[in-house]
Amino acid sequence: MVTRLLGWVFLCFALLIAGAVLYLESGRGNVPIIFSPVQLLNATWYSYKNEYVEAGSYRTLDPQRGNVTTSEGQSYTMLRAVWMGDKQTFDGAWHWTQTNIYHTGDHLFAWLWGKQPDGSYGVLISQGGETSASDADTDIALSLVFAYARWQDPKYLDSARGIIGDIWNKEVVEVGPTPYLTADNIETTSGNTYAAINPSYLNPAAYRIFALVDPAHPWSKLADSSYTVLQKSISSTLDKKLSANLPPDWVEINRATGALIAIPGGADTTNFGFDALRVPYHLALDWAWFKDPRDITTLNMLSFLSSQWSENHTLGSTYTHDGTVVIASEAPAMYGGTVGYFMLAAPNLAQDVYSQKLVFLYDPGADKWKKSLSYYDDNWAWFGIALYNNLLPNLAASIPMNAFKQ
Numbered sequence: 226m227v228t229r230l231l232g233w234v235f236l237c238f239a240l241l242i243a244g245a246v247l248y249l250e251s252g253r254g255n256v257p258i259i260f261s262p263v264q265l266l267n268a269t270w271y272s273y274k275n276e277y278v279e280a281g282s283y284r285t286l287d288p289q290r291g292n293v294t295t296s297e298g299q300s301y302t303m304l305r306a307v308w309m310g311d312k313q314t315f316d317g318a319w320h321w322t323q324t325n326i327y328h329t330g331d332h333l334f335a336w337l338w339g340k341q342p343d344g345s346y347g348v349l350i351s352q353g354g355e356t357s358a359s360d361a362d363t364d365i366a367l368s369l370v371f372a373y374a375r376w377q378d379p380k381y382l383d384s385a386r387g388i389i390g391d392i393w394n395k396e397v398v399e400v401g402p403t404p405y406l407t408a409d410n411i412e413t414t415s416g417n418t419y420a421a422i423n424p425s426y427l428n429p430a431a432y433r434i435f436a437l438v439d440p441a442h443p444w445s446k447l448a449d450s451s452y453t454v455l456q457k458s459i460s461s462t463l464d465k466k467l468s469a470n471l472p473p474d475w476v477e478i479n480r481a482t483g484a485l486i487a488i489p490g491g492a493d494t495t496n497f498g499f500d501a502l503r504v505p506y507h508l509a510l511d512w513a514w515f516k517d518p519r520d521i522t523t524l525n526m527l528s529f530l531s532s533q534w535s536e537n538h539t540l541g542s543t544y545t546h547d548g549t550v551v552i553a554s555e556a557p558a559m560y561g562g563t564v565g566y567f568m569l570a571a572p573n574l575a576q577d578v579y580s581q582k583l584v585f586l587y588d589p590g591a592d593k594w595k596k597s598l599s600y601y602d603d604n605w606a607w608f609g610i611a612l613y614n615n616l617l618p619n620l621a622a623s624i625p626m627n628a629f630k631q
Contacts, residue, residue: 260589262614268592269607270309277600278302283317284325287600293339293349296326296357300364301604307371308617315372319384322365331395332387333357333410334365357410359396360426362388367431370438371620373628382438382628389435393442400483404447405454407478419477421488424458425503427451429520430511434621437629452519454478454485455504459526462546463487463495469529469548471497472504496551498543499601502562505530506605509565509612514619524570530563531571534578557586557602561609568613579613 277286277298285298299322306315326335326348337354340346348354369385372378395410398420405420406427407413412420429448436444458476462468464487473495476485487495505524512520529548533540540563542556560582567575583606588595598606611617 260587262610262616264589264592265584265587266607266611266616267309269587269594269603270305270311272593273305273603273607274314276597277603278314278318283314283321285318285600289599289601291339293337294326295338296322296334296336296361296365298600299326299334300361300368303368304364304371305604305607307368307375307620308611310375312376315368319369319372328355328357331410332384332391333362333395336361336409357396358426359392359406359408359410360423360428362392362396363426363428363431366392367428367434370434370624374620374624386438386631389439390442392435393439393444393447397447398478398480400478400480402446403450403453403483404443405450405478405483406447408475418481419479419486419488421493422454422476422478422485423474423500424455424472424476425474425500425507427454427504428507428511429517430507430514430619433511433515434619437621437624437626440629448517452523455508455523456526457485459523461485465495465545465547467547469497469544469546470526471529471544471546471548472501472527473546474498474500495546496543497546498551499556499558502559502605505563505566506561506608506612509569510617512569513612513615513617514622521569524566527563527566527570530566531574534567534571534574538577538581555582557583557598558605561602561605561607564609564613575613579610583610583613 278284279286284294285302286292286294287298299318302318303315306318322334326338328334334357335348335355336358337349337352338347339349341349366385366388369381369388373381373385395413396407397404398407398413405422408421408423408426429451432444432448432451455472459470459472460468463473463476474497475488475493475495477488478485505527508520508524511517530540539555540559541550541553542559543551545551560578564575564578564583567578586594586598586606
C-alpha cells in the first residue's frame, strides 16, 4: 500500500515537472504578469513615500543632494497625494511646507531647505535658498485647489488664493501689455534689462484654473504668453547656429522688447535637459483638460524627439539646443516628461516608448520599481505613466463656480 502511494506521488511530481517544462518551452513562461496602471501607480506611490517622504515630518528628501528639501519636492508630493486621495500625506506635506519654507513677507515659498554649516536645519540662505521658484509655487497652489475639490475644506482654497495672488504680484513681469512668468520673485524687482525665464515652469492648464480662483488678474493672457515663449524659444537659435527645435532649460526676456536670448555664462543653459523635459508634459496635460490647439501646434515642433527614437530607440538625458548629445545615458525622467509628446504628436511611437521605457521600470511581482529610482526620476516616471493612462484628472472641474466667490 505504501509503495503504491509513493508511486502515485512520484508520478504526480513527474507530471508537474513535465508540465512546467512544456509551459516554459511554449513561450508562455515569458508572458508578463498582468497588472493595471492603477496598481502600478498605487504601489510606486507607497514605495516613494517610504523612500523619499520623511516619516513623521512629511518632508520630501532628495538623497542625491544630501537630503535637502526643495519647494519643488514638496509640490510633487502634494500633487501626487491629492491625485491619490491620500489626505494624511497631503496634510502632512502641506503642514511642513507652511511651517518651514513659507515666506514671512508674502505667500510664496523658499526653494531650498537643509542642513546648514553649523549643523542646524533651515532655509539655505547662503545658496539663495530663500528665493522662490515659480514652478513649485504654481504646483503647490494647484494642489491646494485640487484638495479643496476632493475634501471640501475651504481652508485649502483660501490658502491657494493667497499663493495665486502673489505668483502674479511677485513672479510676473509685464512687457508692455503682456505678462510673462519669470523664474522667481527676484526677477520682478531686480531692475535688470533681462529677466530669467524657465520655459518648463510655464503651465497653461494651471493658469486657466487660477483664473477661476483669482479673477482680478488676467491669467488667460499669461497662458497666451506661455505659448509665445515656448514657440519662440524652441525655434530661435539662441546661442547656437541653428535650433533642433527643442525647448531650452533657460532663457532671458528683454523687459522692453520681449526678445528672448540665452543667459550669458553660468549653469543656466539652453540645453534640453532635466528642466525642459517637463515642457511636453505640461502641454499634454493642458490638452487633456482644455484642448487648446496651441498645445498640439507646439508639440508638433518637437519632431527631433521622434527622429531620435526612430533612429536609436533611446533618448539621451541632455541635448544642446542644436541637438548635439551632451549626456547620452538614459533617464526615466526624460521618458516620463516626453511621453506626452509621443502621445499627441507621434502616436505611432507612443506605445513603444511607454512600454519599453516606463512600464519596463516596474516589477509587478514585487509591486515596486525594479530598482530604486532617484527622487526626480521617480516623480517624472510616475507622472508620465499617469498621464499616458489618463489618470491625472482636473479635479477643479468638479468645483461649482459659486464656490470660487469670496
